[in-house]
Amino acid sequence: MTRITVSFLGTTASIPTKYRNHAAIYLTYQSENEHCFLWDCGEGTQRQIFLAGLNFMRLDHIFITHWHADHFAGLFGLLETMSLEKRKKPLYLYGPEASKFFEVLAELGYSSKGFAVNPIDVPFDSKEKTILLEDEEYQIVSVPVNHGIPAVAYAFIEKDRVKIDKKKAASLGLPKKGPIYKKLKRNGEIIYKGKKILLKDVSFIERGKKVVYSGDTRPCASLVSIAKDADLLIHECTYFDNDFDERNHSSIEDIVKIAKETKAKQIVLTHISRRYQSIKELQKIVEKVAGDELKGKIKIAKDFMTLKIE
Numbered sequence: 491m492t493r494i495t496v497s498f499l500g501t502t503a504s505i506p507t508k509y510r511n512h513a514a515i516y517l518t519y520q521s522e523n524e525h526c527f528l529w530d531c532g533e534g535t536q537r538q539i540f541l542a543g544l545n546f547m548r549l550d551h552i553f554i555t556h557w558h559a560d561h562f563a564g565l566f567g568l569l570e571t572m573s574l575e576k577r578k579k580p581l582y583l584y585g586p587e588a589s590k591f592f593e594v595l596a597e598l599g600y601s602s603k604g605f606a607v608n609p610i611d612v613p614f615d616s617k618e619k620t621i622l623l624e625d626e627e628y629q630i631v632s633v634p635v636n637h638g639i640p641a642v643a644y645a646f647i648e649k650d651r652v653k654i655d656k657k658k659a660a661s662l663g664l665p666k667k668g669p670i671y672k673k674l675k676r677n678g679e680i681i682y683k684g685k686k687i688l689l690k691d692v693s694f695i696e697r698g699k700k701v702v703y704s705g706d707t708r709p710c711a712s713l714v715s716i717a718k719d720a721d722l723l724i725h726e727c728t729y730f731d732n733d734f735d736e737r738n739h740s741s742i743e744d745i746v747k748i749a750k751e752t753k754a755k756q757i758v759l760t761h762i763s764r765r766y767q768s769i770k771e772l773q774k775i776v777e778k779v780a781g782d783e784l785k786g787k788i789k790i791a792k793d794f795m796t797l798k799i800e
């Protein structure tokens with residue numbers, strides 16, 4: 491069994507409040523090994539990581555959605571602390587125009603780092619998704635979004651897994667477990683006690699899990715396409731009423747449309763404007779706008795909220 495754990499470290503828009511810090515999401519993927527990622531790194535993220543009981547030294551890949559300060563201002567301090575803690579491993583820093591912005595950060599102040607930071611420029615001007623990181627079990631991909639400046643969304647996509655159907659295996663006389671299963675998965679067939687066993691006859695496909703994070707954006711077709719059937723869509727929802735002039739963000743009415751288009755199993759709203767203080771009031775608005783069709787599907791993020799997808 492594999493598991494994705496999503497920890498919300500900051501859920502405010504632009505200005506922090508007593509209860510909401512600037513944007514950051516810590517995502518952990520557990521299979522045989524554990525892989526940790528950070529999506530955005532607003533001011534104060536390193537302290538939020540401590541308070542959440544997580545470990546920033548386990549982060550090798552940090553993804554910034556865009557270079558508005560509420561999404562990256564925590565990077566400088568986090569990298570300093572990693573250096574003070576004697577990090578040696580290289581760190582990969584992804585974002586649209588990451589090289590340009592990291593160059594500025596690297597020049598700031600009197601400090602020298604004991605580890606390499608490798609900026610990776612994430613494409614932001616095509617409609618296509620880009621695979622940024624891939625191993626046997628998962629991919630992390632980006633798609634451009636619409637925020638008035640170069641900005642992207644990220645998705646963690648677990649690959650589909652071939653699982654052994656124990657009943658079928660037993661009915662063909664195979665043992666409960668053992669190294670033959672590794673061989674069977676690798677070769678697609680084995681000879682067992684003189685009998686040819688095909689993988690397809692004793693297995694099924696378990697669909698991989700998918701978590702998508704919009705970053706800041708107005709409603710956007712590329713985001714909708716990458717978020718189709720997601721297990722979890724984390725979408726910014728800056729506004730819960732129609733009393734706003736600028737259109738580089740999304741509102742609850744936009745989210746309801748996106749929820750219907752993507753059919754995501756669960757949607758968590760983050761990047762909440764500080765004009766809204768009461769989470770109960772917000773939940774009431776969500777229920778009213780979402781209606782029965784989406785009942786219980788849309789939640790509002792809180793700092794230190796943790797979700798597990800298994």
Ligand SMILES: [Zn+2]
Binds near residue numbers: 503504558560706761
């Ligand atoms: Zn923002």
Ligand SMILES: [Zn+2]
Binds near residue numbers: 556558637706
């Ligand atoms: Zn922004």
